[in-house]
Amino acid sequence: MWYESLWIKSFVGFFLGFLLSMSLFMNIGFIAPLSRDVFLFIAVIGGFTVWSALISWFYCVQSIKKPTLVCLVGLLITSMVNVYFYIQAGA
Structure with missing residues (x-):
């Protein structure tokens, strides 16, 4: 199931x-009390850095099973935190 192409x-x-x-x-946008333009700058630079590091990790391993599972667990955790902050904001 885990193709290596x-x-x-x-x-x-x-x-x-x-x-x-x-x-x-x-x-980070929910947690940090930054002005919107500073946050957007940090999010663009940091987001691109994290994104490129993850893509590099996928290319460096032989099997994509481990990085996929780690990314899915990380996505699940950060998504649950986002939902918590969204509910706390009263939306």
Whole structure:
């Protein structure tokens, strides 16, 4: 089931890296009391850095099973934190 082709690594790394970095920096946006323009600057720089590191990790391993599971667990945790902050904000 875990194919080792470069296309699969690219596809999975691209989307999981994007979703995880976006979710992580949404958490930072809820936690840090920064002005909107400073936060957006930090989110763009930090999000791209996390995203590119995750894609590189997917390319460096032979099996994409471990990085996929780690990214999915991280995405689950950050998504639950986002939902908590969203509920606390009263939306």
